[in-house]
Amino acid sequence: MMTTPSKFRIWAMSLVALLTVGMAFTSWSGQASGASQLPENYPDQPIEFVVQYAPGGGSDNFARMITSVLAQEGLSDATFNVVNREGGSGSIGQAYVAGKAGDNYTLMTMTSALVTGPIVLDLEHNYEDFTPIARLAADQLLIVVPADSEFQTIEDLIEAAQAEPDVVSWGGTGLGGEDSLLLGQLEQASGANLNYISFESGGEVQVALLGGHVDVASSNPNEIIGQLEAGELRPLAVAGDARLTALPDVPTLQEKEFDVLYQQARGVVGPPGMDPEVAQYWADLLKEMTETERWQTEYLEKNMLLDAYLGPEEFAEWMAEETEATEALVEEMGLNETS
Amino acid sequence: MDLLQNLANGFSVALTPTNIFFAFVGVLAGQIIGVLPGIGSVVGISLLLPLTFGMDPTSAIIMLAGIYYGSQYGGTITSVLINMPGEAATVATTLDGYQMARQGRAAKALGIATIGSFIAGTFGVVVVTLLSPTLAEFALRFGPPEYFALILLGFTAIGAVAGSSLVKGLTSVTVGLLISTIGLDIMSGRPRFTFGEDWLLSGFSFIVVAIGVFGIGEALDGMMTPAGHPIIRTSLSWRESLPSAAEWIRSRGAIVRGGLVGTLVGVLPGAGSTLASFMAYSVERNASKHPEEFGKGAIEGVAAPESANNAASASAMIPLLTLGVPGSGTTAVLLGGFLLWGLRPGPLLFTQHPEFAWGLIASMYIGNVMLVVLNIFANPIFAAMLWIPYAIQVAFVVLFAVVGAYSLSNNPFDVVVMIAFGVLGFAMKRLDYSAAGLILGLVLGPLAEKSLRQSLTLSRGDWSIFFERPVSAVLMVLAIAVLLWPLVRKALIRRAGLPGAGDDVQYTGGEE
Numbered sequence: 001m002m003t004t005p006s007k008f009r010i011w012a013m014s015l016v017a018l019l020t021v022g023m024a025f026t027s028w029s030g031q032a033s034g035a036s037q038l039p040e041n042y043p044d045q046p047i048e049f050v051v052q053y054a055p056g057g058g059s060d061n062f063a064r065m066i067t068s069v070l071a072q073e074g075l076s077d078a079t080f081n082v083v084n085r086e087g088g089s090g091s092i093g094q095a096y097v098a099g100k101a102g103d104n105y106t107l108m109t110m111t112s113a114l115v116t117g118p119i120v121l122d123l124e125h126n127y128e129d130f131t132p133i134a135r136l137a138a139d140q141l142l143i144v145v146p147a148d149s150e151f152q153t154i155e156d157l158i159e160a161a162q163a164e165p166d167v168v169s170w171g172g173t174g175l176g177g178e179d180s181l182l183l184g185q186l187e188q189a190s191g192a193n194l195n196y197i198s199f200e201s202g203g204e205v206q207v208a209l210l211g212g213h214v215d216v217a218s219s220n221p222n223e224i225i226g227q228l229e230a231g232e233l234r235p236l237a238v239a240g241d242a243r244l245t246a247l248p249d250v251p252t253l254q255e256k257e258f259d260v261l262y263q264q265a266r267g268v269v270g271p272p273g274m275d276p277e278v279a280q281y282w283a284d285l286l287k288e289m290t291e292t293e294r295w296q297t298e299y300l301e302k303n304m305l306l307d308a309y310l311g312p313e314e315f316a317e318w319m320a321e322e323t324e325a326t327e328a329l330v331e332e333m334g335l336n337e338t339s
Numbered sequence: 340m341d342l343l344q345n346l347a348n349g350f351s352v353a354l355t356p357t358n359i360f361f362a363f364v365g366v367l368a369g370q371i372i373g374v375l376p377g378i379g380s381v382v383g384i385s386l387l388l389p390l391t392f393g394m395d396p397t398s399a400i401i402m403l404a405g406i407y408y409g410s411q412y413g414g415t416i417t418s419v420l421i422n423m424p425g426e427a428a429t430v431a432t433t434l435d436g437y438q439m440a441r442q443g444r445a446a447k448a449l450g451i452a453t454i455g456s457f458i459a460g461t462f463g464v465v466v467v468t469l470l471s472p473t474l475a476e477f478a479l480r481f482g483p484p485e486y487f488a489l490i491l492l493g494f495t496a497i498g499a500v501a502g503s504s505l506v507k508g509l510t511s512v513t514v515g516l517l518i519s520t521i522g523l524d525i526m527s528g529r530p531r532f533t534f535g536e537d538w539l540l541s542g543f544s545f546i547v548v549a550i551g552v553f554g555i556g557e558a559l560d561g562m563m564t565p566a567g568h569p570i571i572r573t574s575l576s577w578r579e580s581l582p583s584a585a586e587w588i589r590s591r592g593a594i595v596r597g598g599l600v601g602t603l604v605g606v607l608p609g610a611g612s613t614l615a616s617f618m619a620y621s622v623e624r625n626a627s628k629h630p631e632e633f634g635k636g637a638i639e640g641v642a643a644p645e646s647a648n649n650a651a652s653a654s655a656m657i658p659l660l661t662l663g664v665p666g667s668g669t670t671a672v673l674l675g676g677f678l679l680w681g682l683r684p685g686p687l688l689f690t691q692h693p694e695f696a697w698g699l700i701a702s703m704y705i706g707n708v709m710l711v712v713l714n715i716f717a718n719p720i721f722a723a724m725l726w727i728p729y730a731i732q733v734a735f736v737v738l739f740a741v742v743g744a745y746s747l748s749n750n751p752f753d754v755v756v757m758i759a760f761g762v763l764g765f766a767m768k769r770l771d772y773s774a775a776g777l778i779l780g781l782v783l784g785p786l787a788e789k790s791l792r793q794s795l796t797l798s799r800g801d802w803s804i805f806f807e808r809p810v811s812a813v814l815m816v817l818a819i820a821v822l823l824w825p826l827v828r829k830a831l832i833r834r835a836g837l838p839g840a841g842d843d844v845q846y847t848g849g850e851e
Contacts (some may be wrong), residue, residue: 021361032487055385055672064679084385089523090541095537120521121530124537146626169797175527198481198526200609202665207608210662211799212481222678226663226685298681304362 005037009083040106043078047087050108052093058139058220059109062266065299066136066289073292076285088115091123097123100271104278110267112178115322119330120176131274132316133269135284136290138308139301140325141182141218141239142250147210147232149216154237154256156218158192163171165193171205171214174198176335179218180263181326182239184333189258209233220264221246221304239263247303265308265322276312283311346468347605348698356510358698360400363400366706369409370713374417374590374721375739378746379426379546380410380669388676396680397695400452403676407669408460408652408703412710415452415645416721420445421736423554425743425845428648430778431620433553434500435640437634440477442636443571446580446722452588452645453718454582457665457711459598459646469661474606474654475661481607483793484805488814489607490787493614494567495821496621500775511773515780518543519788523752526792536849538752543690543760545781547744549758552774554740556764558733571802573722586638593639597646605651608658612651613782619647653703658775660688660696750808767784 010049049067055060060082067080085093090113094136097108106129118126124151143154151157152187159167174180175198183196199205202223208214210232227233229245239262245250253260268286270279290309300307310318372383391399414426420434432452439448443477466474481489500510522542524531533539536634573579582590597619604615623643624633633640655666663685665671677684682692689696724732745758764774798804806812 055381055388055670055673055675056571057671060385061675061678064389068679082389083749085749086541087538087544087750091540092748092750093535121540122535123540166799176523176529195796195799198789199793199798200525200789201665201671203666204609206481206664207479207658210484211479226683226687229683232686255468262411302681303678 003036007020007138009165012171014066017061018200023177026165034249038275042068042281043076043279044325045105046079046081046251048106049082050097050106051082051084051091052086052097052108053084055084058222059111059266060084061303062137064100065295066268066286069289069292069299070285070294071114073289073291073294075292081120089117089121089123091117091121091125094123094129096272097269097271103271104275106271107282108269108271110135110269112264112322114269115319115325116178116181117325119323120134120335124241127269127319129272131279132171132319133268133270133313134286134312135308135310135315135318136286137266137305138223138240139220139264139266139303139305140244141179141262142180142221142224142247143182143216143218143237143239144228144233145216145320146212147234148212149234150309151216153193154251154258156188158186158258161194162190163190166195168194169193169197169214170194171197171199171208171217173200173202173205176330178262180335181329182218182260184261184329184335185262186253186258188332189253189260189285195299210278214280222302227305240306242306244304261310263306265318267310268305287311342469345697346691346701349699349701352397352694353401353701354468354697357395357711358398358702359705361398361402362405363709364520364707365405366409366412366709366713366735369406369411369414370405370710370717370754373410373413373415373425375425375506375654375743376739379414380407380540381672382746383410384669384672384676386724388679389674392679393413396682398696399674399676399680400695400699401672402777404656404699404703405580405706407673408649408706409448409710410458411652412453412647413454416449417554417643417739419448419452419737420721420736421732423553423740424549425547426648427782428616428651429644430553430613430782431500432551432641433615433622433645434775435635435637437557438634438636439638439641440573440606440722440725441571442495443573444636445573446575446719447573447582447638448641449587449718450498450580450715451586451642451648453711453714455590455594455597455642455646456649456696456714457707458594458709460600460649460653460707461704462598463605464700464707464800466650467653467656467703468492471657472545472662476655478606478658478662480810482808482811483790483797484808484811485814486607486610487787487790487794488811488818489604489658490609490614490783490790491781492821493618493621494779495625495786496617496779498621498624498642498777500620500773500779501619503771507771508773508776509660511767511776512780515777515782516776516784517780518548519784519847520779522580524851525789527795538750541786543756543781544745544747544753545778547753548760548781549778550740551742551760552767554736554757554762554776555761556768556774558740559761559765561729563734572726575719575723575726577716577719580715580722582638588811590638590642593619593642594646595720596622596626597643598650601647601650602654604647605654606657606666610786611655612648613649614786615647617779617782618646619643623848625824632672656699659684660699661686663668663688679774769843 049063051060051063063082070076085096100106114127118124147153205217209217237253349458383406384415414429416421417425418429419440422433422437424430436448514710534716600619601615606612622628658664658666665674746751806816
């Protein structure tokens with residue numbers, strides 16, 4: 001049996017514990033940024049590479065691949081700490097990086113969600129709050145059906161969806177998500193009407209599709225290569241502007257006279273107010289990296305991504321254009337009506 | 340024959356000294372990671388993933404999978420000793436495990452958890468070995484209506500976790516359900532109850548709430564109790580940690596049923612070991628001859644959920660290996676690892692990389708043996724932590740809770756949320772509301788809402804979708820039957836009892 005310790009002692013100890021940890025928290029925000037004119041063998045401190053999504057996802061894979069290629073190809077001897085700050089549809093990590101103004105030792109992954117999120121979800125920080133560094137790759141969206149589906153071509157699917165609205169079901173990862181924007185474009189271009197069913201993750205959509213619980217879904221090729229190879233899923237069309245080299249028989253939507261073009265981008269941005277020279281340093285280094293054999297085969301080819309390098313200025317322009325296009329699309333789809 | 344050949348090849352891969360070494364590193368790391376609250380297997384595996392870059396993929400997956408199921412063993416320890424679940428899947432274990440610890444039976448609770456985990460975990464691996472393709476087919480038959488019916492069945496656990504008063508139990512569950520509505524509305528994609536705060540978009544993290552309500556709530560309660568918190572010191576004899584003959588007889592059914600429930604539910608992507616552990620707990624209470632002991636230190640109440648979560652962690656590998664689809668947060672990280680090592684999980688994995696797939700399966704047998712040996716010896720040592728004076732213990736509980744909440748996603752808000760829920764947990768404890776009920780609502784709420792709305796969108800508003808499909812219809816009928824069973828039983832007792840006994844009338848009246 002315990003004797004009664006004084007309440008004061010217990011409180012004091014807990015307080016000490018809390019304070020210790022509290023101090024650890026406050027220290028991260030106080031990281032000073034170095035003086036100007038950095039480059040010339042620049043990284044003299046570890047680089048924090050923030051991934052605003054969970055470990056194991058596409059952005060996580062992207063960031064870890066970059067650090068691994070940079071190291072293995074001897075392009076940089078900087079130390080990278082890949083840090084996942086997931087949650088709030090990317091907003092947790094984005095808010096964290098947005099708060100590190102002028103920090104030259106932080107990088108963050110960028111996906112098209114950095115463009116769409118602020119529009120569809122009213123996220124606080126949009127692409128303008130970050131320093132553009134480079135766009136590195138374009139991810140495609142494939143429209144796929146189960147192997148035993150009655151739909152043999154994309155036209156079959158669209159015709160069925162035109163004939164009777166809301167009968168053909170489309171599994172996706174949430175209205176406002178990229179697959180729903182693709183569907184929105186497709187519906188506008190064809191006058192078809194599909195029944196959109198939201199799931200929580202790409203994996204759940206795949207299971208529903210394989211089990212025949214939904215009729216069709218869109219997916220990044222790398223998520224479903226295993227199923228494509230095994231013949232469990234059948235691609236009907238690709239939403240990009242060119243056929244994929246790995247899937248030469250799969251037509252683009254544009255070829256089929258549907259005015260739809262949807263590609264997802266992957267890139268790297270820095271905190272607001274990063275030194276322009278530092279941004280250029282990374283842009284150049286990443287360009288060099290994208291040209292290596294290792295990046296081309298082990299990342300792009302393996303994940304069926306397109307090489308889509310853009311330097312800082314073109315990258316910023318591209319994000320501005322995308323923002324405009326997305327705003328128009330969201331307006332037409334009525335996604336922002338409820339806000 | 341083919342199967343035995345494959346498994347033998349798998350063992351020849353897994354039994355090389357290198358792979359035995361990595362399996363041991365994995366289960367040991369998993370054990371430690373499981374003990375640290377908040378740092379669950381997801382965070383643990385993602386921390387170690389970069390280290391596997393240069394490794395042979397088979398050794399890497401053997402190590403990482405070891406972390407995964409090892410953490411299921413480790414997560415039990417804090418649930419039992421300090422009422423703080425280290426993993427979502429061990430919340431159900433706190434219900435009886437912590438009560439056992441307070442009665443001086445901490446080592447015993449850990450012992451039965453270890454034995455149950457080993458038996459059910461190995462059973463899960465046997466199922467993975469023999470029935471992977473069949474169970475993958477089974478998982479694919481689960482569409483939104485089937486999930487909804489299954490989760491409805493999960494809600495029958497309310498009776499098991501409600502505590503002394505059904506009204507208070509239901510209130511707790513409802514509060515949990517309400518909390519679960521905060522965040523992005525999955526169907527419309529719009530933020531709900533976030534008050535414009537971006538950090539609320541993903542809602543309250545389940546484990547942060549659990550650490551707060553259980554760990555901090557209990558710590559506050561202990562500090563506010565003038566006489567300290569009487570915990571009877573557990574005997575540290577090694578023999579004491581093993582169940583007696585009578586306890587073994589009580590537990591063995593729980594282990595078998597828990598293993599079965601865990602294996603089946605674990606196969607379903609998105610449902611996972613947390614649902615499995617709650618369902619197993621509920622099944623056990625319904626099956627028990629003395630349900631009144633549940634929540635007061637019943638040994639089956641520890642054996643059932645612990646068996647279920649380990650079986651589930653084994654069978655969760657099935658969708659990953661056969662379909663290439665992650666069934667849980669942890670297997671999603673493993674999938675990320677596969678891609679980094681240049682392997683493509685999916686239907687062809689077993690034919691294209693048999694040494695990898697079968698090596699992994701074989702290593703899971705070995706890892707489970709390592710874990711049972713490790714734990715049987717370590718349990719009394721862990722139980723000895725309760726010998727530390729309570730004042731010091733409680734400071735460490737708070738420290739662990741804060742570090743755990745923060746490290747989950749490196750977000751300081753989580754610490755604030757955790758402490759706020761700690762205060763709520765303390766109030767609930769004092770007012771006799773069920774903290775486990777709140778957690779149940781929080782876990783099952785989003786799953787139920789999602790699958791209900793998906794089903795009704797698919798059927799365009801027609802409720803008959805739940806009864807037209809065979810699997811869903813069976814589960815629905817089962818769920819309704821289990822939900823109504825107490826009422827039916829009451830009616831039966833009343834009918835049988837009315838003619839004479841006043842006791843029965845009083846009994847039925849007492850529960851209204």
